[in-house]
Amino acid sequence: MKAFVLQPLQAALENLRREGIIPEIPENLELDRPKQQEHGDLASNIALLLAKKAGRKPRDLAAAIIAALPASDWIVRTEIAGPGFINFFLAPAAFHGVIAKIQAEKNQFGANQQGGQQKLQLEFVSANPTGPLHVGHGRGAAYGASLANILRFNGYDVFCEYYVNDAGRQMDILAASVFMRYLEAAGLLPWAFPDNSYRGDYVREIAAELRTQVGEALQHARSEMPDLPAMEDPDAAIDALIAHLKERLGKDDYQILHSAGLDSILSDIRADLEQFGVHYQNWYSERQLVDSGAVDRAVAALESAGHCYLQEGALWFKSTAFGDDKDRVIRRENGAYTYFASDIAYHAEKFARGFTRVIDMWGADHHGYVPRVRAALQALGLNDDQLEVVLVQFAILYRGTEKVSMSTRAGEFVTLRELREEVGNDAARFFYVLRRADQHLDFDLDLAKKHSEENPVFYIQYAHARVYSMLRQAAEKGLSLPADHEADLECLQDPRELALTDVLWRFPEVVQSAARDREPHQIAFYLRDLAASFHTYYNSTRILVEETPLRHARLILCKGVAQTIANGLRLLGVAAPEQM
RNA sequence: GCGCCUGUAGCUCAACUGGAUAGAGCAACGGCCUUCUAAGCCGUAGGUCAGGGGUUCGAGUCCCUUCAGGCGCACCA
Numbered sequence: 001m002k003a004f005v006l007q008p009l010q011a012a013l014e015n016l017r018r019e020g021i022i023p024e025i026p027e028n029l030e031l032d033r034p035k036q037q038e039h040g041d042l043a044s045n046i047a048l049l050l051a052k053k054a055g056r057k058p059r060d061l062a063a064a065i066i067a068a069l070p071a072s073d074w075i076v077r078t079e080i081a082g083p084g085f086i087n088f089f090l091a092p093a094a095f096h097g098v099i100a101k102i103q104a105e106k107n108q109f110g111a112n113q114q115g116g117q118q119k120l121q122l123e124f125v126s127a128n129p130t131g132p133l134h135v136g137h138g139r140g141a142a143y144g145a146s147l148a149n150i151l152r153f154n155g156y157d158v159f160c161e162y163y164v165n166d167a168g169r170q171m172d173i174l175a176a177s178v179f180m181r182y183l184e185a186a187g188l189l190p191w192a193f194p195d196n197s198y199r200g201d202y203v204r205e206i207a208a209e210l211r212t213q214v215g216e217a218l219q220h221a222r223s224e225m226p227d228l229p230a231m232e233d234p235d236a237a238i239d240a241l242i243a244h245l246k247e248r249l250g251k252d253d254y255q256i257l258h259s260a261g262l263d264s265i266l267s268d269i270r271a272d273l274e275q276f277g278v279h280y281q282n283w284y285s286e287r288q289l290v291d292s293g294a295v296d297r298a299v300a301a302l303e304s305a306g307h308c309y310l311q312e313g314a315l316w317f318k319s320t321a322f323g324d325d326k327d328r329v330i331r332r333e334n335g336a337y338t339y340f341a342s343d344i345a346y347h348a349e350k351f352a353r354g355f356t357r358v359i360d361m362w363g364a365d366h367h368g369y370v371p372r373v374r375a376a377l378q379a380l381g382l383n384d385d386q387l388e389v390v391l392v393q394f395a396i397l398y399r400g401t402e403k404v405s406m407s408t409r410a411g412e413f414v415t416l417r418e419l420r421e422e423v424g425n426d427a428a429r430f431f432y433v434l435r436r437a438d439q440h441l442d443f444d445l446d447l448a449k450k451h452s453e454e455n456p457v458f459y460i461q462y463a464h465a466r467v468y469s470m471l472r473q474a475a476e477k478g479l480s481l482p483a484d485h486e487a488d489l490e491c492l493q494d495p496r497e498l499a500l501t502d503v504l505w506r507f508p509e510v511v512q513s514a515a516r517d518r519e520p521h522q523i524a525f526y527l528r529d530l531a532a533s534f535h536t537y538y539n540s541t542r543i544l545v546e547e548t549p550l551r552h553a554r555l556i557l558c559k560g561v562a563q564t565i566a567n568g569l570r571l572l573g574v575a576a577p578e579q580m
Numbered sequence: 581g582c583g584c585c586u587g588u589a590g591c592u593c594a595a596c597u598g599g600a601u602a603g604a605g606c607a608a609c610g611g612c613c614u615u616c617u618a619a620g621c622c623g624u625a626g627g628u629c630a631g632g633g634g635u636u637c638g639a640g641u642c643c644c645u646u647c648a649g650g651c652g653c654a655c656c657a
Binding site for chain 1: 582583584585586592593594595596597598599600601602603604605606612615616617618619620621622637638649650651652653654655656657
């Protein structure tokens with residue numbers, strides 16, 4: 001709809017520029033939708049912006065612009081308002097255009113090609129496979145999956161990836177935890193299960209499964225096991241147990257133990273996300289990254305470029321040379337790489353795979369990590385402008401007023417699966433993206449569950465279902481339905497009808513803006529607006545009237561609403577039921 | 581102490597990146613079902629945009645500063 005005004009406005013400015021009245025035309029002309037109805041259907045502040053450069057008063061310049069406008073069938077009236085706004089009033093036919101557009105584009109209505117099929121990678125969730133996903137991860141999952149859908153709708157070639165931290169100490173602690181539960185089940189664990197291991201019930205289940213597969217074959221490793229409770233430093237104690245297990249079991253048996261935990265949890269995570277409508281193109285293994293030598297290569301590249309130094313036996317990356325607060329260790333004194341080292345390699349790999357833009361979604365508690373990753377990319381001669389980090393604030397959970405502790409190791413958490421089962425996938429997906437990612441979120445579980453009755457998602461789905469209900473009604477009453485392009489849209493002259501089509505026009509704009517800002521919540525808010533406008537219209541206007549042309553026109557409008565709601569909900573991974 | 585994020589109606593959040601009289605949803609109050617689904621609609625009330633300075637035609641939005649909260653500042657991941 002903006003095009004109806006944008007093109008004449010552009011032409012007018014072009015004329016004025018030729019006449020030397022204004023020096024230049026701004027790159028992106030913007031048109032506002034005024035909040036006040038009296039301010040017209042669209043408004044431009046261009047005269048205010050150019051007044052100084054043109055050396056004229058804003059209102060005078062506005063008058064000159066209006067005088068230069070070519071004649072248009074779409075614009076019925078213009079006016080100069082306030083300090084120099086130009087307000088445009090459009091003909092009803094300008095509103096009607098969107099209805100034909102929806103009919104033509106159907107489930108592609110709202111889509112655009114501004115992405116130019118640019119290859120873009122989106123990495124999200126990437127939770128350590130040390131336990132089931134909890135509700136904090138759910139936010140990242142819903143957010144990432146929705147953003148991927150939105151970016152695809154904007155013509156980007158989006159590749160979703162989950163980085164699996166299947167190497168490193170945390171996985172070893174999981175293996176040790178499984179081993180202890182394995183002994184415990186046979187009454188062979190000599191002391192109480194330690195606090196700093198993974199204590200969730202799922203570890204017991206993994207241990208039981210392990211026992212059915214290998215029987216007593218791993219039990220021998222309990223001999224000369226370090227006495228954990230006797231050791232002062234619990235972390236050192238766990239490390240001692242891990243070292244013991246690796247030595248006693250040998251590479252193959254330790255691998256069986258290690259895999260027992262990893263495979264079980266990872267397949268659980270994958271199934272959980274699939275059921276949540278979150279699909280990945282790839283699961284990228286950190287262990288394979290290490291085994292392929294990519295980490296060695298990345299570190300070697302940094303070293304040979306002269307960005308590293310040795311100190312106290314550790315290898316340091318001079319990240320301060322690229323804006324970081326302090327230099328970072330990439331290889332420890334004991335010879336092991338830090339997590340940061342594999343992350344450098346991983347990010348280098350991303351760009352080596354040809355992505356022109358990489359978006360990482362991290363928990364907001366990792367924000368201090370951003371400068372060092374950027375530093376590493378710069379040091380490797382890569383353009384860190386192509387990396388974008390979206391920080392997703394973790395939900396702080398409450399039950400009523402009671403704060404819920406979220407320690408994975410202690411096994412005290414609400415899982416994503418539990419949440420999905422209680423409130424349903426649709427409500428969970430919608431609820432998660434209802435606010436900006438960087439917004440702190442007090443998430444009251446009791447309230448969230450109550451939302452199964454009051455959740456705004458039902459409000460939107462209901463609007464969609466209402467349209468289909470009318471279509472069913474019409475069929476029952478033997479009233480004819482409009483075929484595509486058959487209705488005479490000129491029947492739609494009521495301000496309420498024009499207001500509703502105006503909301504439909506906004507959808508393609510919101511789709512663009514949500515993609516540009518990486519803000520799925522814009523879609524959610526829009527859908528609520530659209531549903532509200534529809535409910536208002538529905539309550540004020542009878543759709544299934546006797547006069548066939550009017551009935552057809554109104555039904556086509558309503559079908560356009562349903563189509564737009566369905567398209568929007570699809571982007572958020574929420575179903576659009578035809579009946580409720 | 582340093583850095584990042586946040587502060588808008590009683591609560592949870594928006595505000596098209598500087599536009600006109602700051603908007604929704606819950607919660608509260610008052611209305612609307614013999615007519616297409618009342619999971620809905622209409623109306624009322626609710627605000628020093630944390631405080632203070634500045635920039636300009638114009639500031640919730642940009643700059644400075646104070647206050648309050650969150651997160652981060654490992655040879656952890």
